[in-house]
Amino acid sequence: MPRVTALAIQTNQLTKRFGAFTAVDRLDLSVEQGTVVSLLGPNGAGKTTTVRMLATLLRPDAGRARVGGHDVVTESEQVRRLISLTGQFAALDKNLTARENLVLMARLRGRSRSAARKIADELIERFDAGAFADRLVKSLSGGERRRIDLAAGLIDRPYVLVLDEPTTGLDPRSRQVVWATMRELVTDGVTLLLTTQYLEEADALADRVVLIDRGTEVASGTPAQLKTQVGQQRVDVVAADGEAFERLTGALDGSFDITPLPEHRMVSVAAPDEVADLARVADTVEEAGIAVDEIALRRPTLDDAFLALTGHAPQTEEAQEQEVAA
Amino acid sequence: MSALAARPASPRRGGSPVGFVRDTVLLTARSLRAIPRVPERLLDVTIQPIVFILLFLYVFGSAIHIPGISYANYMFPGIIGQSLAFGVIGAGVATSNDMTEGVIDRFRSMPISRLSIISGQVMGQFCEQVVGMVIVIGLGLALGWNPHLTPGHAIELAALLVFGMLAFTWMGVLFGMLVRSSDAMQGLGFIVIFPLTFLAGTFVPIAGMAAVPRAIAQWDPISALVAAVRQLTEGYHATGSWQLAHPTVAMALWCLVIIAVCAPLALWRFNRKLAS
Numbered sequence: 001m002p003r004v005t006a007l008a009i010q011t012n013q014l015t016k017r018f019g020a021f022t023a024v025d026r027l028d029l030s031v032e033q034g035t036v037v038s039l040l041g042p043n044g045a046g047k048t049t050t051v052r053m054l055a056t057l058l059r060p061d062a063g064r065a066r067v068g069g070h071d072v073v074t075e076s077e078q079v080r081r082l083i084s085l086t087g088q089f090a091a092l093d094k095n096l097t098a099r100e101n102l103v104l105m106a107r108l109r110g111r112s113r114s115a116a117r118k119i120a121d122e123l124i125e126r127f128d129a130g131a132f133a134d135r136l137v138k139s140l141s142g143g144e145r146r147r148i149d150l151a152a153g154l155i156d157r158p159y160v161l162v163l164d165e166p167t168t169g170l171d172p173r174s175r176q177v178v179w180a181t182m183r184e185l186v187t188d189g190v191t192l193l194l195t196t197q198y199l200e201e202a203d204a205l206a207d208r209v210v211l212i213d214r215g216t217e218v219a220s221g222t223p224a225q226l227k228t229q230v231g232q233q234r235v236d237v238v239a240a241d242g243e244a245f246e247r248l249t250g251a252l253d254g255s256f257d258i259t260p261l262p263e264h265r266m267v268s269v270a271a272p273d274e275v276a277d278l279a280r281v282a283d284t285v286e287e288a289g290i291a292v293d294e295i296a297l298r299r300p301t302l303d304d305a306f307l308a309l310t311g312h313a314p315q316t317e318e319a320q321e322q323e324v325a326a
Numbered sequence: 327m328s329a330l331a332a333r334p335a336s337p338r339r340g341g342s343p344v345g346f347v348r349d350t351v352l353l354t355a356r357s358l359r360a361i362p363r364v365p366e367r368l369l370d371v372t373i374q375p376i377v378f379i380l381l382f383l384y385v386f387g388s389a390i391h392i393p394g395i396s397y398a399n400y401m402f403p404g405i406i407g408q409s410l411a412f413g414v415i416g417a418g419v420a421t422s423n424d425m426t427e428g429v430i431d432r433f434r435s436m437p438i439s440r441l442s443i444i445s446g447q448v449m450g451q452f453c454e455q456v457v458g459m460v461i462v463i464g465l466g467l468a469l470g471w472n473p474h475l476t477p478g479h480a481i482e483l484a485a486l487l488v489f490g491m492l493a494f495t496w497m498g499v500l501f502g503m504l505v506r507s508s509d510a511m512q513g514l515g516f517i518v519i520f521p522l523t524f525l526a527g528t529f530v531p532i533a534g535m536a537a538v539p540r541a542i543a544q545w546d547p548i549s550a551l552v553a554a555v556r557q558l559t560e561g562y563h564a565t566g567s568w569q570l571a572h573p574t575v576a577m578a579l580w581c582l583v584i585i586a587v588c589a590p591l592a593l594w595r596f597n598r599k600l601a602s
C-alpha cells in the first residue's frame with residue numbers, strides 16, 4: 001500500500017462545474033484517519049460529485065483533493081489503491097451473476113481463482129445474499145443489487161471506504177447488516193466517508209457530520225453538536241377538527257412553548273425533556289378531553305437542520321435549475 | 327465476523343505489463359460471458375450480412391455478370407469485407423452502450439490499468455466479430471461459395487481477416503467512445519460506413535463506377551480488403567490503384583495505421599470523456 005499521511009482525506013477549495021452550474025463550490029473537507037465522517041445534504045447538494053472526485057472518477061475544475069496525502073489528479077494510481085468507492089448506483093456487470101461479479105472484482109484485485117472464490121463466499125454470507133448469489137444481476141431487485149455492490153467494495157480492506165448513500169433503498173434488516181459491517185470496519189481502523197440524506201444514519205455512525213448544500217459546507221460538528229444547533233425535539237399534536245384545535249391551543253398555551261399551525265390543525269410543542277414532555281402533553285390533552293388524531297415525538301429532520309442552520313429550506317432541484325437559467 | 331479484518335490487503339502492485347495482460351484476459355472473459363446470455367448481440371453482427379447474401383445471391387445477382395468468375399465466388403469476398411466493416415458499427419454501438427454501464431465506474435476506480443479496460447472491451451468485441459464471421463462464412467459455403475484456396479493462401483487469408491477484424495474493432499471502440507449515444511453511432515454507421523462498404527467493389531466492379539465513386543473506391547480500405555480476399559480465394563486481380571494492385575500488403579498497412587491511430591485516441595478519450 002502506498003505511504004499515507006495522518007489526514008485520510010483532505011480537500012482544499014475543491015470545485016467542480018458542469019457548464020455554468022457549480023456543483024461543488026470551494027469545498028474544504030478533512031477526514032482524519034480511522035474516523036467516520038458523514039456528508040449530509042439534500043438532493044443535488046454535490047455529495048456524489050464530491051465523492052466521485054475523491055475516487056478519481058471526475059476531474060476537479062479547481063482546488064485539490066488528497067487521499068492519504070496523494071493528489072487525486074497527479075497521483076491517481078496511488079489513490080485508487082487506497083480508496084474503495086461504492087457509488088450511489090450499482091456498479092456491477094448486469095450480465096454476470098452476483099457471485100461472478102464478486103469473483104471478477106477479487107481477481108482484478110490480484111487474487112488467485114480459489115482465493116477469489118473464497119472471498120466471494122464470505123461476502124455472500126456476510127450480506128445474507130446466498131438466496132440470489134447465482135442469479136444474473138440484471139434480474140435482482142434494487143436492494144439485492146445494492147448489497148452485492150456494497151460487498152464488491154469490501155474485497156480488500158480499504159484504507160478509505162467511501163459509500164454514497166449506502167442504505168438508500170434497503171429494508172431495515174439489510175440496513176442493520178450494513179451498519180454493523182461499517183462499525184466493524186471502523187473498529188478495525190478503516191476510515192469511512194459516507195454520504196446520506198438521513199440525519200438518523202449520520203447520527204448512528206458518524207464521528208463528525210458535514211452538512212452541505214449547493215456544493216458548500218454550511219455546518220459541521222459531531223452529531224450531538226449539530227443536534228443542539230438544530231434545536232430540540234418537538235411534540236406534534238394534531239387535533240381532530242377545528243373546534244378541538246382551538247381548545248387544544250388554549251389548553252397547551254401557558255404551560256408549554258407552542259407553535260400553532262392552523263392549516264394543519266396541529267400544535268407543535270417544544271420538547272426539551274423529550275419523552276417526559278411527550279407524557280406531559282399527552283396528560284394535558286387527556287385531562288381536557290380534547291379529541292386528537294395524533295400525538296408524536298418528532299426528531300429534528302434534515303429539513304429542520306437546514307432551516308436551523310441555513311435559514312432556508314433545502315433547495316429543490318427545480319429551483320436550482322431556474323437559478324442557472326436566470 | 328473477523329473475516330474482513332483478517333484478510334490482508336491486495337497483493338498486487340498494478341501497472342506492470344504482466345498485470346496489464348492478466349487484467350485484459352479477465353475483462354475479456356467477462357465480455358465473452360455476455361455472448362450466450364445476450365444472444366441478440368450476436369444477431370446484430372450476423373443479420374445484416376445474411377440479408378445482403380440473400381439479396382445479392384437471389385435478387386440482384388442474376389442481373390450482374392462478371393467475366394471469368396461465378397457471381398457467388400465474386401460476391402462472397404465482398405460480403406466478407408462488408409461484414410468486417412459492419413463490425414465497426416457493431417463494436418461502436420456496443421461500446422457506447424457498455425461505457426455508460428455502472429460497472430465501468432467500478433473498474434475505473436480500481437487499481438487496474440485503464441488501458442486494460444479498453445483492451446478488454448476490444449477483445450470482447452473482437453471475439454463477437456469472429457463468431458459472427460464464422461457464421462457468415464459457414465453460410466456462404468452452404469449457399470454455393472466455392473473458394474479455391476491453397477493451404478498457404480488459407481493461412482494468409484485467416485491472418486488477414488483476424489488482423490482486419492482487430493483493427494476495425496479498435497476503430498469501432500474509438501467511435502463508440504466519441505459519439506454521444508448508440509443512436510448517434512447507428513447514424514454515423516449508416517451515413518459513412520454503409521456507403522463505403524458498397525463502394526468497395528463488394529457487389530459490382532469498381533472499374534465500372536462513375537468517376538467520383540470510383541476515386542473514393544480506389545482508396546477505400548474496404549476495397550483493399552475485398553480485393554485481397556478475392557485475390558487469395560480466386561486469384562482474381564483488381565486494378566485501378568496501388569492498393570487494389572497490392573491488396574494484401576495494402577490491407578496489412580491499413581490495419582497497422584488504424585490500430586496505431588485508434589488505440590491511443592481511445593485511451594485518451596476514455597480518460598477524458600468519463601472524467602469531465
Ligand SMILES: Nc1ncnc2c1ncn2[C@@H]1O[C@H](COP(=O)(O)OP(=O)(O)OP(=O)(O)O)[C@@H](O)[C@H]1O
Binds near residue numbers: 048050
Ligand atoms: N454530469 C453532470 N452534468 C451536469 N450536471 C450535473 C452532472 N452531475 C451532477 N450534476 C448536477 O450537480 C449537482 C450535484 O449533483 P450530485 O449528484 O453531486 O448531488 P447529490 O448531493 O449526490 O444528490 P443526491 O442526493 O440526489 O444523490 C446537481 O444539481 C446535478 O444536477
Ligand SMILES: [Mg+2]
Binds near residue numbers: 047048049088164
Ligand atoms: Mg448523489
